[in-house]
Amino acid sequence: MTAADTAVRNSAAGAATGPDQLNAAVEEAQDAFEQGRTADPATRAGWLEAIAAGLEQDTAALVEIAVRETHLGAPRLEGELKRTVFQLRLFAAEILQGEHFDATIDHADPSWGMGPRPDLRRYNVPLGVVGVFGASNFPFAFSVMGGDSASALAAGCAVVHKAHDGHRELAVRTAQTVPAARDAAGAPSGLFALVTGRQAAEALVDHPLVKAIGFTGSTAGGRALLNRAAARPEPIPFFGELGGINAVFVTRSAWAARREEILTGYAGSFTLGMGQFCTKPGLLFVPAGTPAGTSQGMAAAENAEVRSILAAALADFTPAQLLSDRLHQGYADAVRRLQDTTGVELLVEGDFAAAPAPTVLHTTADAVRRNPEILRQEMFGPASLVVEYGDESELAGLAALLEGQLTTTLQAEEDDDVAELAARLTEISGRVLWNGWPTGVTVSYAQHHGGPYPATTSATTSVGTAAIRRFLRPVAYQSFPAARLPEPLRDGNPWKVPQRVDGVWHRPSAARQQDAFNREGEL
Known part of the structure; x- marks a missing residue:
């Protein structure tokens, strides 16, 4: 039994996650990240689809628990779960396009305007293990497998989720559904874990293997965690959505x-x-x-x-x-x-x-x-x-x-x-x-759910496909042998992702992308 499984089992029994369990869950997440970080887009999209299908199949049980714990009606919760499943599938389709890599290739150029240019190639890589704090008011869309978790997984990160006490039983049930779907799809064990309790929350922010935090909640709670993340020996990005007056x-x-x-x-x-x-x-x-x-x-x-x-x-x-x-x-x-x-x-x-x-x-x-x-x-x-x-x-x-x-x-x-x-x-x-009203935040390509502090703590969005980019960072490779380059940066472009080559964008046709995806299996 993995540390993540043990944490979920203990949470189901009402026990908070202890320091040793938290540490083991994060270390397993790091191992899973290292195993899965080079997965091609079709494989990763398959993992997201498996999670979406697992949640879909468990709808009745999940909604029944959510109604009991949150006082929200079944129609609202069913719609929210549907949104959550849609979001996972939209992110799966997005990463198949490959634009999030921002693959950029500058071939060596001895006559470059400012002097000879070496061969430079840059693309975005996942940050690593991401700690996610769920919200109380959206027990599906902004919680265990909500926007922060889904976008971090889509980026190629591993997720350790701190359950919200307002719907703890629902968090546990979701955390049992997700690993089962993950395992069935062949994703690395430990790619997603659930922890509970204040002590685990603080330790999650402090853990040296955690490379970013996603948070949705109050201004006071978010600011406290933001300060804690900034006070680490190695400060990490804190993507907090703290609300607003609108x-x-x-x-x-x-x-x-x-x-x-x-x-x-x-x-x-x-x-x-x-x-x-x-x-x-x-x-x-x-x-x-x-x-x-x-x-x-x-x-x-x-x-x-x-x-x-x-x-x-x-x-x-x-x-x-x-x-x-x-x-x-x-x-x-x-x-x-x-x-x-x-x-x-x-x-x-x-x-x-x-x-x-x-x-x-x-x-x-x-x-x-x-x-x-x-x-x-x-x-x-x-x-x-x-x-x-x-x-x-x-x-x-x-x-x-x-x-x-x-x-x-x-x-x-x-x-x-x-x-x-x-x-x-x-x-x-x-x-x-x-001439509209702000309630209702569709999940789409152009959506931006963020704003200047205290609305959020960053200039990014927590909703829509652009949310994936929060959990990526750019790395440039200079004068690397062709065989040692990551796939998105190779001249042959084996993953068929968009590449900007010597300043000009080259985008594989939709037919070629679909053909590459079909070889891996349909969502």
Whole structure:
């Protein structure tokens, strides 16, 4: 029995992973990494497909456990598991294309402009063992075999996953499913392992064989681990996704033309999943009902109308329990703290019942200029803050008061002059939306799920095919014998990957790539 198997067995029995078990699991992961690091794209894609198929076959049991542990409904969890399986298969298809290698060949050139150039060849190699910390709010998509684990495995790394205590039984069941699928596909034993407990979490970050950390969670927890990773004798990359407030800005013309539509969409977005999405819109900037340039707050009639629209939009909302008692208490504390802040008022009254009703708070641009901290208070649950401004000329300045965001949104009309505001939003967020809502993060090629700190701790994405590149680093080979070069850098290009040769890209045809893949076996 491997150390990884022992850790899973002990976790199933309720025991946390001890230091010796953690060390053994990481050492096994390093061995597996060394065995599998040179696997060709078709072989590695087959490992990802096997894991996807294993999760798919175990759907009923996995969803049943997830419903019990997280209070999330079966339809939501089934959709999330489907997304997780799709993500694994998309990454499998992506690495078959070979673009993540960024294979670049500069042949020796005695007449190169700055002097004779030696033969130089560069491509991306996997980092090694990656420690992954799962999130509580997405028990499949951002947890055991979620985006961080899937992208690290696709890159060619081994993964040691620290289970989230909020769905420990589900983590164990997933960790039993993954190795079985891995072994059936012939992947090295130890390529994936699960550990549990705070002590194991700290030791995972500290272990000298661990070369990067992926994290999705709170700002406080992420910052503590970031500092720990940086304090190692050999600091390592920390790819943390810490959430955000996700501000939405509504122009005066959009407010006049689509007020009810905007408020209805806002209500649906900030309550989706009980407001436990990292992309929940926590701020809505709207124009005041009083004349432009004043800041007296909403006129009584408009205030009543906004309340009425929001009440109607929330009328069919069915409250549910939050993910855990700890998160529920944190939510209640955050809402009360913001509501008690000078300049903040109650717009729609909710509650803090076991299944809480939504709360909407209200403030003004003047209040947040006096106290910008109002804009930086995350309420992880079904609550949000409406901020009223006097004139659109204020919006770029108000956006400058925000910290880094995962997303920002413009609700505007086609002829609105929002160039300055849009430029400001690109400076502070990783994804900028036009007339949409930020909840819902599709897994695709152009997706970017990240943003300036504290949204994330890096300039990378944790969602989409570009996430694979986080766990790679470039290595250049100078004047190596042809037979000793890695396959992606050989002139014959045996893996049929894209190569940039002497400055010009050469891409094998889709037919040739498919033929090479078919020789290894179909996904």
